[in-house]
Amino acid sequence: GAVVSQHPSRVICKSGTSVKIECRSLDFQATTMFWYRQFPKQSLMLMATSNEGSKATYEQGVEKDKFLINHASLTLSTLTVTSAHPEDSSFYICSAAGARFIYGYTFGSGTRLTVV
């Protein structure tokens, strides 16, 4: 089945630094990747949608300059949290979909970001 690998699983960084999270589709070409944010005991909130080779589309209220998304290939998307602050601490999850969305969306295992 479709597998999405997300790294790192946990990261602790100092306030003001940047953190990069990688999301890779291992056995299929992900034409579209999605980035979600999840706060404790809450649902997943979509941050942005990225298509390979084009700029990401951000959801309302998500700062483009803070959450940089790159989808340079059909198997890799990255989310960079720039100038991180404690309020950016959260669980970030990516998901990837191939050309046929009807087969569902495969999610990565998530990244727990803690900004101290």
Place this chain on the structure above:
Amino acid sequence: GQQLNQSPQSMFIQEGEDVSMNCTSSSIFNTWLWYKQDPGEGPVLLIALYKAGELTSNGRLTAQFGITRKDSFLNISASIPSDVGIYFCAGPPNFGNEKLTFGTGTRLTIIP
């Protein structure tokens, strides 16, 4: 925007009991997806529904696509400890729209 409300918000059951949860929408959905999320992990797809009235099973799990297309149900029979987790319904709100809207989640706890 689209909202998916799940009920109940949490459930505390004993092992072996059956579980029922539902998901309702303020608008029509063309696809319903049910996911399970374990602590510290990403969601895993359990069942996908594509037609109104469709009833689909995956082992002890059964899900139905409501006739009105505004709701869906998930049942788990004979619960076991590994069923513990958060269950989310989700769907792309418009045909051809690839973005998923997630429900509010149902947290399942099994009492020993």
